[in-house]
Amino acid sequence: MAENFEPKIVAFLCKWCSSAGSDLAGVSRMQYPPNVIPIQVMCSGSVSPLYIFDAFNKGADGVLVSGCHPGDCHYIKGNFYARRRIALVKNLLEFIGLEPSRFQMSWVSAAEGKKYTQIISDFVEQLKPLGPQTKLRRNQ
């Protein structure tokens, strides 16, 4: 079971950078694991903590929030707000006992297709030994 386990990752990608970065990875035909469910958001600052909890609640094995590098936000300061908020979410999730590596944040610009593939590959590698996320998952 464990070796065949394919984790399901929900990725909240900023429309202006990370989403374009993942697009670049796609059109450049870079190889990366197909475990990601990308969700385009207008800004990493628009990702409510509720989205993250809800993704785990509805069966995500890992959640990624990805936005623009500090200073590059399309809305000037959205990613700075995100940075604060996500730091709190991460600490809270660890406090209640979720594995810390299940939730990650990254800065990926529209030109960093390579970095995006790297982040996803590493994330999948980290999640595989952990097995399915059952802690916050809603019982079906």
Place this chain on the structure above:
Amino acid sequence: MINVEDLRKEAKRILKEGKVKYVIGYERDQNGLLPKPAFIKDPDDVDRMIWDPTCIHNLTKFLVDEKKRKAAEKKPDERPVGIVVKGCDSRAIVVLLQEKYIDREDVHILGLSCENYGVIDEKKLAKKLKGKKAEKIELDDHGNFVITAAGGTIKIPADELLAERCLECPANFPVVYDLLLGDKKKKKVDEPFKSLEKMESLSENERWSFWTEQLSKCIRCYACRSACPMCYCDECVVDTINFAVTADTTATEKAGKIKWVEKSPAPSENFVYHMVRAMHLAGRCIDCGECERVCPLDIPLRFLNKKLEKEAKKLFGYMAGFDPDEPSLVSSFKDEDPEDFIR
């Protein structure tokens, strides 16, 4: 020491002069030791007001109720409301002011300093008394609570009886007030997050089993939400609003009514509810302990809020409830905010 007569005198004065609509304070309940909130309109009624270490409630919730009531009235009485506050309660008022939920003119604050100590914890008291009923609790000059119970008096050192939050209080005197009674002296707190340490020293799996055990108990009565002075949203994200989906219902309308959290008190849903509540109180919770006090299942909810309070202080140097002009925690940022967790 605070003389309760001074408080009554001031309450009487502002009521007589018509400066306030009414005064919210504490009065003795017929049934037992703990006081109940008193709403005093008549200047002659001020003798009902009391002040002692059993005044554990945070009355600022009633300011939120007052605002909602006022909004519904056609010709509201625009005078302020008088309110009795302790240190922690005054910080709740600061947060409400900071968020522009109430105006400073809406409230006349009668501040009482806890003077080095604080209020009791009713559960600790019940344990000490072993079933006896306390009639009166007073603080003596040597830092002991003197309890009058059936068959004499008992002396207990204050630290054994004080509420956990009082032992970790960052300021045991009001930070905003119109009248201040008592000394503005600060008790030294060496370890403001001591209660968290035990939790944090546990392993990941131990923490998980602790919270699973605790949050599985939750029956989702929402008492924590009702008692919290910061939970004032008209629409709460955990309330499912049923609405009819017809052929004309647009996608936008459906998207606006997402059912984020199921109503059923399943552990997974309880986790989402309590984590969302903790996040919504990040940088706002002033640790009045009401959520934990009202919880019928004794879930240690205070830990969740305290944890985020600690992180806010550690990571961003932010403390809630001290400066009404400061931007709130999640609506501000600094260039040097930590980002070592981001790839």
